[in-house]
Amino acid sequence: MPDTVLEIAGLNGWYGESHVLHGVDLTVGQGEVVTLIGRNGVGKTTTLRAVMGILSKRSGTVKVMGAETIRLPPERVARLGVGYVPEERGIFASLTVTENLMLPPTLAPGGMSVDEIYRLFPNLKDRARSQGSKLSGGEQQMLAIARILRTGARFLLLDEPTEGLAPVIVEQIGQVLDTIKGKSLTVLLVEQNFRFAAKVADRHYVMESGKIVDMIGKAEIAGKMERLEEYLGV
Amino acid sequence: MSAMALFGQLLLGLINGSFYAMLSLGLAIVFGLLGIVNAAQGAFYMLGAFFAWMLGQYLGIGYWPSLALAPIGVALFGMLLERTIIRRVYNLDHLYGLLLTLGLFQIIQGLFVYWYGTSGQPYDYPDALAGGHNLGFMFMPNYRAWVVVASLILCFGTWYAIERTRLGSYLRAATENPTLVRAFGINVPLLVTLAFGGGVALAGIAGVLAAPIYQVNPLMGGNILITVFAVVVIGGFGSILGSIVTGLVLGVLEGFSKVFYPEASNMVIFAIMIVVLMLKPQGLFGRER
Numbered sequence: 339m340p341d342t343v344l345e346i347a348g349l350n351g352w353y354g355e356s357h358v359l360h361g362v363d364l365t366v367g368q369g370e371v372v373t374l375i376g377r378n379g380v381g382k383t384t385t386l387r388a389v390m391g392i393l394s395k396r397s398g399t400v401k402v403m404g405a406e407t408i409r410l411p412p413e414r415v416a417r418l419g420v421g422y423v424p425e426e427r428g429i430f431a432s433l434t435v436t437e438n439l440m441l442p443p444t445l446a447p448g449g450m451s452v453d454e455i456y457r458l459f460p461n462l463k464d465r466a467r468s469q470g471s472k473l474s475g476g477e478q479q480m481l482a483i484a485r486i487l488r489t490g491a492r493f494l495l496l497d498e499p500t501e502g503l504a505p506v507i508v509e510q511i512g513q514v515l516d517t518i519k520g521k522s523l524t525v526l527l528v529e530q531n532f533r534f535a536a537k538v539a540d541r542h543y544v545m546e547s548g549k550i551v552d553m554i555g556k557a558e559i560a561g562k563m564e565r566l567e568e569y570l571g572v
Numbered sequence: 573m574s575a576m577a578l579f580g581q582l583l584l585g586l587i588n589g590s591f592y593a594m595l596s597l598g599l600a601i602v603f604g605l606l607g608i609v610n611a612a613q614g615a616f617y618m619l620g621a622f623f624a625w626m627l628g629q630y631l632g633i634g635y636w637p638s639l640a641l642a643p644i645g646v647a648l649f650g651m652l653l654e655r656t657i658i659r660r661v662y663n664l665d666h667l668y669g670l671l672l673t674l675g676l677f678q679i680i681q682g683l684f685v686y687w688y689g690t691s692g693q694p695y696d697y698p699d700a701l702a703g704g705h706n707l708g709f710m711f712m713p714n715y716r717a718w719v720v721v722a723s724l725i726l727c728f729g730t731w732y733a734i735e736r737t738r739l740g741s742y743l744r745a746a747t748e749n750p751t752l753v754r755a756f757g758i759n760v761p762l763l764v765t766l767a768f769g770g771g772v773a774l775a776g777i778a779g780v781l782a783a784p785i786y787q788v789n790p791l792m793g794g795n796i797l798i799t800v801f802a803v804v805v806i807g808g809f810g811s812i813l814g815s816i817v818t819g820l821v822l823g824v825l826e827g828f829s830k831v832f833y834p835e836a837s838n839m840v841i842f843a844i845m846i847v848v849l850m851l852k853p854q855g856l857f858g859r860e861r
């Protein structure tokens with residue numbers, strides 16, 4: 339297994355004619371939890387979509403576990419062992435909770451079993467037969483994470499998993515992230531909740547208008563708090 | 573009106589209803605996944621009948637093998653059209669898909685009229701299903717009983733496959749959010765092609781089943797297509813269960829009206845369609861969009 343799980347260099351991305359990513363550079367090492375932070379609309383979600391191949395109009399270099407993916411369709415990127423939790427969660431309304439959970443195909447051995455998942459997310463077990471459309475926001479987020487933990491993906495892209503959720507639920511998601519770290523999975527996490535991000539992440543990339551403008555290691559956080567608040571506009 | 577004649581018409585109505593159900597079920601699958609109102613469905617029905625007839629005429633292949641081979645041929649031809657032509661209009665308004673497939677329908681039908689004329693070719697029952705049984709209240713020809721049973725099994729088998737299996741959950745998920753399903757590692761473009769093949773194969777099977785009852789005629793697809801569109805509108809566009817139930821019920825209703833008021837039998841389905849469109853435009857089983 340290569341030491342670098344994700345290597346992005348000079349990544350540009352477009353929605354139609356509108357140029358959104360302007361040369362993103364970042365790397366994520368094996369077993370790291372790295373966040374991508376920045377104000378609304380700077381291109382965090384777009385970066386994840388470009389990595390997944392969902393944003394098809396893109397150029398530059400995106401290497402996943404050493405393999406160049408800039409020309410691959412999403413299904414081929416996923417098959418490299420990448421799990422994606424989109425910002426809008428993407429729970430399928432016409433599928434039951436169980437069907438949603440079982441939907442993503444196994445990508446590699448070593449994924450969590452359904453029992454393990456239900457132990458980590460007890461509320462999902464109670465809702466197993468409910469329709470996806472009936473879940474609360476927190477339950478949807480849990481399910482969106484749970485279903486990719488089943489697949490054996492070694493590299494997870496999480497887009498604002500705490501967005502709009504109550505503090506208790508945010509705490510629960512924090513515990514899930516600890517479990518993920520305990521399994522030495524690699525995570526690229528988009529997060530606006532910096533207090534949350536600071537607890538779980540090893541490093542932070544700061545994004546502004548489609549570019550990475552700063553990188554902050556765990557040790558430096560305390561000293562750079564002021565600058566961070568400026569970046570995030572809080 | 574004798575009871576024999578009444579039940580005979582009802583049986584014919586049920587048979588037509590099962591053809592409506594199979595064709596509109598195929599339409600529902602294709603529409604849900606691709607957003608294409610596949611007007612070529614009538615041509616695939618006609619091709620199913622013609623392929624079976626050609627297999628018999630030119631290769632001496634009988635009914636039972638043809639019942640499998642002809643729909644496979646129809647599916648392969650349909651998937652070829654999907655990959656090369658129909659795929660190009662997915663991102664456009666639904667109207668373009670309808671017009672494109674209507675054009676394909678006209679071309680296919682036109683070629684077969686040119687090659688074989690419009691008088692129709694007879695196609696024989698399989699020997700095993702010759703004859704029938706007297707049920708007391710009616711005479712039940714074996715072949716007709718077989719058509720009803722086979723169609724019901726196919727329709728509900730398809731419903732089960734879509735609503736209750738893993739592959740079906742891929743289909744339903746891809747209907748909702750194809751991009752995300754791809755991001756999970758599922759080859760959605762391939763799934764779409766296969767689903768298109770499955771949808772048109774249903775029409776192909778209906779065509780083979782119909783061949784011994786109504787002759788094999790290049791115009792048979794056009795006749796049924798308009799009715800099937802009405803069925804789909806009444807049931808609710810894209811609804812799987814809706815197309816099955818509506819197809820069967822409307823076939824029977826049409827049979828009834830042939831007995832009691834034959835002059836209205838050609839209109840009854842369309843009259844219902846208009847009423848449904850006025851009262852519940854999303855169709856009886858349709859979800860609001």
Ligand SMILES: Nc1ncnc2c1ncn2[C@@H]1O[C@H](COP(=O)(O)OP(=O)(O)OP(=O)(O)O)[C@@H](O)[C@H]1O
Nearest residue numbers: 353356358376377378379380381382383384385425
């Ligand atoms: N589908 C789209 N079509 C066109 N422009 C888009 C689309 N999605 C996003 N954008 C634009 O691209 C830019 C980057 O958006 P993106 O969603 O990546 O931001 P973000 O950093 O994830 O923001 P947030 O914190 O609000 O989620 C924004 O200016 C946004 O308006």
Ligand SMILES: [Mg+2]
Nearest residue numbers: 382383384425
């Ligand atoms: Mg975002």
